[in-house]
Amino acid sequence: MYGSLGPALLPEHAAAVHGTPPAEVRSVLVRAEPGRATVVKAEIGRALRNPVLLVQDRANAGRDAKRGFGPLLSVLYALLSVTLVVAALGVANTMGIAVFERTREIALLPAVGLDRTGVQSMLQVKSVVVSALGAGLGILALGPGVRAAAVPVTRAVGCEVG
Incomplete structure (x- = not known):
């Protein structure tokens, strides 16, 4: 179902970093292999199927920040x-x-x-x-x-x- 994204998805207990409950996680960063950012971005969008989810690559995030x-x-x-x-x-x-x-x-x-x-x-x-x-x-x-x-x-x- 998740294709090659399987290892990138974390269980809730793994998302609790430094005492932060999973409900307060506002962003997740994923490192993609060079040249695969677009493919990984599309796979994350398909795997999570959440219309509220914003999936961006580094260029889009930089443009939004500017x-x-x-x-x-x-x-x-x-x-x-x-x-x-x-x-x-x-x-x-x-x-x-x-x-x-x-x-x-x-x-x-x-x-x-x-x-x-x-x-x-x-x-x-x-x-x-x-x-x-x-x-x-x-x-x-x-x-x-x-x-x-x-x-x-x-x-x-x-x-x-x-």
């Missing part, structure tokens, strides 16, 4: 985009204030031999330095904190982040 994270990733990408826009506006605001406060100083620079391109280059280098310092401090200060908060949450939902 599908659940799609909306979450979209929200995270949207938040990341907003963060980048706010950061760019912050750098632009900082540079605008710096130029406004240093207008007289910048006006004197051509008098000492710095041309317009030199003034622009000086301001661009300053904006890059301010951005790099802000990003570096954010990564060094916030990165470990976010990771420390994320690891327990991901473990709670069954994922490992390392």
Whole structure:
């Protein structure tokens, strides 16, 4: 009746692993020989004949797992985009204030031999330095904190982040 699946089916007492009653078993993993996953999947479906039973191979299970994270990733990408826009506006605001406060100083620079391109280059280098310092401090200060908060949450939902 079960074809080549006979050894894969377990009696109820064998399904009780580490004190878990068989009624609470939510999934059973079966290792198939290379190239036989489709055949084993079909045999399990035929042998158990349960319309509620979900028989999946590794590719289907991975696809289903990724599908659940799609909306979450979209929200995270949207938040990341907003963060980048706010950061760019912050750098632009900082540079605008710096130029406004240093207008007289910048006006004197051509008098000492710095041309317009030199003034622009000086301001661009300053904006890059301010951005790099802000990003570096954010990564060094916030990165470990976010990771420390994320690891327990991901473990709670069954994922490992390392």
